[in-house]
Amino acid sequence: MEKPAEIFDREVEWSELVRFARVPRAGATLGVVSGRRRQGKTFLLDALVRVSGGFMFTATESSEADALRQYGEALGGYLGEATPLRFVNWEEAITRTMTLAPAGPLPVVIDEFPFLARASPALPSIIQRALDPAGQRSNTRVRLLLCGSALSFMGGLLSGTAPLRGRAGLELVVRTLDYQAAARFWGIVDPRTALLVNAIVGGTPAYRHEFTQDDSPAGPDDFDDWVVRAVLNPARPLFREARYLLAEEPDIRDPALYHSVLAAIADGRTRRGEIANFLGRQPSDLTHPLGVLEDVGLVVREDDAFKSNKGVYRIAEPLLTFYHAVMRPAWGDLERAGRSRQVWPRLQRTFLSKVVGPHFETICREWARWEADPDLLGGFPTRVAAGVVNDPAARTQHEVDMAVFGRDDQGREELLAIGEAKWHEIVGVSHLQHLAHVRGLLRRRDGVLADRCRLLLFSGGGFTDDLRSMAAAEPGVQLVDVNRLYAVD
Structure with missing residues (x-):
């Protein structure tokens, strides 16, 4: 199943969906797809069923009876029935759904699943029974995908004592595109x-x-x-x-x-x-x-x-x-x-x-966590966050836009770098001196390994010539502009 050309990026998500849809083993399997609204979940799943010949139903806010009617119409249309299918309850509808793939793996998508489950609270339990090998009435290979944007609800489907706990072979979160x-x-x-x-x-x-x-x-x-x-x-x-x-x-x-x-x-x-x-x-x-x-x-x-x-x-x-x-x-x-x-x-x-x-600071932290060369940071980053450092002598506090943590050879957490990000300022030597002062405070602080801590300065407005000269002579100081964030030469 090649990814359709109209789908931008999403290589990982597509490969996971395809792998799940083609799992060769006998018996039905369950997958859960979630993510915030407008991220393209429905677009991805619709493409999957189109290239595989699968079935997709998108629920709406409605009563149980109305939802069953809509589901029967959609399933009947998919099967080419002359009249819509009529289901008395969801147990009957799910049992019929599980007969869709007698010859090989077939993806079946129920989109906006939270709408159905709120109107029919027993639906997750009905699906759980249908997934149980003892409860399957045919040699089905349905690959059932439940999708929804209600993150708390979708996460709860597979947690704690929920009926579907331990049943899913896929738990995919479709996230926003990175910057x-x-x-x-x-x-x-x-x-x-x-x-x-x-x-x-x-x-x-x-x-x-x-x-x-x-x-x-x-x-x-x-x-x-x-x-x-x-x-x-x-x-x-x-x-x-x-x-x-x-x-x-x-x-x-x-x-x-x-x-x-x-x-x-x-x-x-x-x-x-x-x-x-x-x-x-x-x-x-x-x-x-x-x-x-x-x-x-x-x-x-x-x-x-x-x-x-x-x-x-x-x-x-x-x-x-x-x-x-x-x-x-x-x-x-x-x-x-x-x-x-x-x-x-x-x-x-x-x-x-x-x-x-604030958004520039967030992107700088994302860059340090996921894009920066570990050699530049002095190690592989395991945690990046903003923080506040107390300055007892001056009776003040210093906000640190970025603190990059890694692990030393003994497995202890160490501070690899701290950074300051200024979008609309030209960053100069005073900014570097301030950052060095904060590093000194951290080196004197118990519980923080900061001996090899480097200094990172980010700017959307540029750097002074004096600062560039100092950074060129000091490997422990790195200047990062917008071009570098976007890897533009």
């Missing part, structure tokens, strides 16, 4: 433009075509015009997408509260106490909403690099950050057609400080 793949997908050659676009739309594939009418910035000089015509244009679907992302999550029953939490994080209030102060609530009041946002994949909690019991919250979907930091405060003006071009210039400073700056 380099996203640049290729959008067809953006200039690294700086690619990073600015990524700070708004991230690596979500659906935003490239359907939501922007295939509109992509032609170059650096076209970026602002692109924002006005494609992102801040009330006539484009991307304009209201951030609002719909929350509305589509069934676990979110009070959108106003969740939007307020996201607004606090987008404003730079990344710790639980800071978010609570922003909302005028107690920190304990946020346990549930923050947990739900994590479960649905819209927020991630990242541990402090140097204090595992402390952490910060970051928004996982860049479009939500852009909406809450830039669009929401000016929503009334932006909704009026034709006003975006006048409004955008006064929003740009906020965009650079609250959207691009």
